[in-house]
Amino acid sequence: MNKPRRKFIQLGAMLGLGAAVMPLQFCAAPKKEEEAIGDMASAKSKLSNFGIQLYSVKEDMAIDPVATMRTLASYGYKQFEGFDGGKGILWGMQPTEFKALMTEIGVEMIASHANVFENLETQAAQAAEVGIKYLICPWIGPQKSLEDYKKKAAEFNQIGEKLKPFGIKFAYHNHDYTFVTQEGAIPQDILMDNTDPALVDFEMDIYWVHVANAKPAEYLAKYPGRFRLCHLKDAEVGTGDPHQRGVLLGAGEIPYADLIKQSKELGMEYFIVEQERFPTGTPLEAAAANAKYLSALEF
Structure with a gap:
């Protein structure tokens, strides 16, 4: 060729x-x-940071708050939400001492439940010094009328205004009673509609919304951007006394993977474990189990 x-x-x-x-x-x-x-x-996501309301281990905090916070940090909690256990929101510590502890254990104190109706400025000054972002009203109790809820909303606006100079925001934490129909309306709606979003945020206790037979997902979507913090605790399957249905995360019927994903898309920033009922084990054991659940949760 x-x-x-x-x-x-x-x-x-x-x-x-x-x-x-x-x-x-x-x-x-x-x-x-x-x-x-x-x-x-x-592709799935996981919570990079989550916190715990220290009231969940209130007995341990009363005995030795420093040791208790160290233990919680060892479980993987990166954020704390405090409460006034009789020693003030810093548990009797000086701000510099408290900040040093948080730095050492790698935790951020993001918020504290507090009596915002008394000594507000003193608490705000302490909170600002240690970098707390929120002072939260945990309870107002059922009000007699919707007009009373409107008055509370006005008071919330005033509190939010007073906290502004300190660089701290105000939030309200719900229970079940604000989701029970009263005079043909939902009291929580009154609080949402009559507060200034620039002054007042909200912390949704998902458990209390759920056991009040409301739908947390729908309510979050109704008020996007208003709920910046939430409490995570699960409810056992079925019905019964709402105060007696609390179980460990993952042992109940609340679909937390879906709720966390949706709420993040609607402006939720802080996810805080709160355990008030302990069917088995100690409060610290419950805290460890809840941290393990959240660390593995994919959404």
């Missing part, structure tokens, strides 16, 4: 191979892209 003919045959073979391969390549590319999109859609 002469050289020109041999070169022609080789060139033809190369072109034929290229023509055969090119369609396969172009067909394969969209498939890879679809797989990548599917992988992105199925």
Whole structure:
């Protein structure tokens, strides 16, 4: 075979191979892209930070608050929400001492439940010195009328205004009673609609919304951006006394993976464990179990 003919045959073979391969390549590319999109859609997230309301271990805090907070940090909690256990919101410590402890154990004190109706400025000054972001009203009690709830809303606005110079925000933590219909309306709606979003945020206790037979997901969507903090505790399957249905996270019927994902999309920033009922074990054991659950939870 002469050289020109041999070169022609080789060139033809190369072109034929290229023509055969090119369609396969172009067909394969969209498939890879679809797989990548599917992988992105199925990708799961985890909470990088979550906290605990120290009231969950109130007995231990009363005995030795420093040792208790060290133990909680060892479970993986990166945030604390405090309460006034009779020693003030800093548990009898000086601000510099308290800040040093938080730095040492790698925890941020993000908020504290407090009596915001008394000595507000003194508490705000302490909170600001240690970097607390929120002072939270944990309880107002059932009000006699919707007009009384409107008065509370006005008072909340005033509290929020007073906290502004300290760089601290005010929030209200709900119980079940604000989700029970009264005079044809939902009291929580009155609080939401009559407070200034620039002055008042809300902390949704998801358990109390759930056991009041309201729907946490729907309520979060109704007021996007208003709930910046939430309490996580689970409710056993079924009905019964709402004060006696608390169980460890993952042992009940509240769909936390879905709720956490949705609430983050609606402005939720802080996810705080609160355990008030202990069917088995000690409060610290419950805190450890809840931290383990949240560390593994994918959404």
